[in-house]
Amino acid sequence: MSNRRLPYTTIGYKGSKNPELELIDEYLQKNNLIKKDTIFVDVFGGSGIVGLYVREKYNIPVVYNEINEELTNFFFQLKNHYDEFMVEFYKRKDIFEPYKLKLKRGLLVCNDEEKKIYQELICLYNDYRDDKTLTDLQRAVRYYMVSKMAFGGEDGRLKTMITLNNNRSFTFYLNDSKFLKTHQLLQDIFISNEDYKVCMEKYKDKNAILYLDPPYITKGTASYKHMIHLDDYDYIISLYNHSIHANLMLHIGFTPYVHIDKLDKFQYYLYEKYYSNSLHRKSQIERKSFPDYHIIYLNKAR
Numbered sequence: 025m026s027n028r029r030l031p032y033t034t035i036g037y038k039g040s041k042n043p044e045l046e047l048i049d050e051y052l053q054k055n056n057l058i059k060k061d062t063i064f065v066d067v068f069g070g071s072g073i074v075g076l077y078v079r080e081k082y083n084i085p086v087v088y089n090e091i092n093e094e095l096t097n098f099f100f101q102l103k104n105h106y107d108e109f110m111v112e113f114y115k116r117k118d119i120f121e122p123y124k125l126k127l128k129r130g131l132l133v134c135n136d137e138e139k140k141i142y143q144e145l146i147c148l149y150n151d152y153r154d155d156k157t158l159t160d161l162q163r164a165v166r167y168y169m170v171s172k173m174a175f176g177g178e179d180g181r182l183k184t185m186i187t188l189n190n191n192r193s194f195t196f197y198l199n200d201s202k203f204l205k206t207h208q209l210l211q212d213i214f215i216s217n218e219d220y221k222v223c224m225e226k227y228k229d230k231n232a233i234l235y236l237d238p239p240y241i242t243k244g245t246a247s248y249k250h251m252i253h254l255d256d257y258d259y260i261i262s263l264y265n266h267s268i269h270a271n272l273m274l275h276i277g278f279t280p281y282v283h284i285d286k287l288d289k290f291q292y293y294l295y296e297k298y299y300s301n302s303l304h305r306k307s308q309i310e311r312k313s314f315p316d317y318h319i320i321y322l323n324k325a326r
Contacts, residue, residue: 032076032206035098035171040071041237051293051320057271058082063232067220072099074235079209089216089223094167096217101164103210112165232270236260240277261286264323278317291322
């Protein structure tokens, strides 16, 4: 599973399936799920990466659904107001990018001038993040900007991974070259801001693939802005046990509660998943002893 360089941009978002796109694609093809009139519904849309990938490769209708209004607003504005979006983007980029040069030595601040510049950056960032007066378009640009500069991928504190540990400079990567391709793909993607149950009920009896990548209950409440709980998983599982027309594709971290006596009778693919963040940096021995597993369930009997 290679982490391809994609020609479109998405928000930095927890649980993004960028590294697993080829695996998802392989599963779609292996089970012959893509037909000419198929609707691909990304029920927990998140970063948008899966829907954009499917739209580009298969040229079929795609629904991007997400309960987080900041995310749907970002994609809506980029889809419908591209020129204005880019004007606002360059305006904000010109404000923040100079700090990358001003803070070459990062948080290993060696003089009063550098400390002053850093405090100036913190104040500038916090004021921008907390501004309540922005228009919808300005909020969309801010959401993208903050996702590149903040811990947690959206509305956290400034990403000071310019730390004493590795002495990295203040840096964030704003790639404006991919906005146009994303804008073009979004023209054929329907953007929906609904509760996942409403979305699923709407498409469950249509010729659709309901791709489900919900927040993982194994990650804890601090990992996501919008959580789901065990009863939400029970609702999803109930659809597996009832005859519906749509194909269900549940993509989650392996959870014994879900697997044992609930979904183990359906087709599934189990694979190892490794993370790049420090909490998951394990030695090779530890990885073999305590691997992380993800699993994809299809609502077809084994």
